Amino acid sequence: MKKTMMMLAAFWAVLLLSQNAGAEVIKADGSSTVFPITEAVAEEFGKASGGTKVMVGISGTGGGFKRFCRGETDISDASRPIKSSEVATCKAAGIQYVELPVAFDGLAVMVNKENTWVDHLTVAELKKIWEPGAQGMVTKWSQVRDGFPDVEIRLFGPGTDSGTFDYFTEVINGKGGSSRGDYTASEDDNVLVEGIASDKGSIGYFGLAYYEQNKDKLKLVAVDDEKAGNGEGPIEPSMETVKNGTYQPLARPIFIYVSKDAMKRQKVQDFVNYYLDHAVALVEEVGYIPLPADAYEAGKNRFANGVPGTVFSGISTAGMSIADIVRMEK
């Protein structure tokens, strides 16, 4: 018995001691939107560097920052800038970080294929459908616009841990996180696709890259922000309209955040530099819109100099174009 106890104790000791040796793995976690990009980079970097271990998790942007600010991960994938509450958590834990925009993404609003009445919606109409006050009140399409039929609306969208949810609610409802609650929420975009495809009165939103793969099942809705400055009238999201800034306001920058502690490790530095060097090709391959090449150069400079913190403290990215992001970063 004594022997067994000693062996157990020894096992435990070795286990705890070898914990620091485990730092060889580069740990990234966070947004499911950014996941395909980081995954692609991890895969290519793994090959190019002769088997460096990179793991990429999917905890949602908010879930990713919770882990990041606890020091559990090296890189946090985020489909929105870090929130001031998260800035405070990180600060309290002594975690410093460098913020790097890596791509642009469009949010697509979709309806059922058999929906014949919607060809576009204005931002105001989207707000009418999704604002918290609409809960239990706006239940028929006829309430959205005169002339729409008396068909019941069924709503689908991402869950509250998602950066996509934060961003959509911010630019449409005016406040991040404020949304009606009576909709089908899922972090699994396939569930949303199937849900929207199954009912005539459905509407939902998620990342444009996901729509590209499901074109045959869904109908894309053009969005009109009713501002003349960035392209008049309703505009459909596409690589082109997101890139040239006419698809507004549902286009957004997405980021990675790199912990300054992790930056001390050569492998993490190599990985992030590889990320920024190969972003243009890989971002496009997985269906997102790359930033201009000089934006990645600026990112590399920020990274090399270890410029800490966020440039978005107290500023919303709502309605920002790629050019705006590049300017802020420089």
Add this chain to the structure above:
Amino acid sequence: MTRNQWSKFSDRVFQAVGLFTTFFGLAVLAVLLYDVFTDGFSRLNWQFIMSYPSRKPEQAGILAAWGGTIWIMVTTALFAIPIGIGSGIYLEEYARKNRLTNFIEINIANLAGVPSVIYGLLGLAIFARAMKLDRGVITGGMTLGLLVLPVIILSTREALRAVPSSIREASLALGATKWQTVRYQVLPAALANIMTGIILAMSRAIGETAPLIAIGALTYIPFLPTSPVSVSKSAPFVNFTLQGFLDPFTVLPIQIFNWVSRPQKGFLVNAAAGIIVLLLITLFMNAIAIYLRHKNQKRW
């Protein structure tokens, strides 16, 4: 209809209903198997089994997943089997019947019915956070260990109860101590049934996804946990390490879950192929359990 005719008629009806319900279960299984095999069989090849995950479906494979599954199963077994058999023996052979043991027994039976995701949250709070083991193999293995523990305890007790008391009495009458009786008579006689219970419990654990997602194993992992033994060219030539127990991991059900949630069609085929592999492993484990039960069936 006379009373007798009615009895015969209802007998037939029950037989027909019984046959239908039996075939209903089989039919569902057959449809599932047919569906999975038509989708995934063409994808099953050596490259699929020996490749790490990839963003390109045709290059992706399940090496990290089945490797992780083996790591997790071994850890689960190391953790749950000694504790499970130990407490089974104590409760069945040693413990006196009183309120405390009653209370413990009821709780173990209840634990067996707790939803698995609850165990995931428990594992996250205790193993990953409080014990600071982070989210590696050991956390996943012990979490699943907790999940199968009640089942192992219950099946151990049942196996021990099936050993006739005449064997215990004979052993004690010859002057053996309680421990000697358990060690040399009761346990060997019950071992086959205990093993059956353990294997069935493990084959349940192998398909668990929810508790591992709760501890955060939903990830892209293109590597295996560090091997416990490695060979190097310089001294000491053979190295031992427990690092693998702390390394991050993924398992087959999670890899399947991840693929199903992707937009590209190719990943659905991969998921089906992964399901076939998982089914084969489960069937193999169940086959061992059935074999053990038949081989060691004792009649007293």
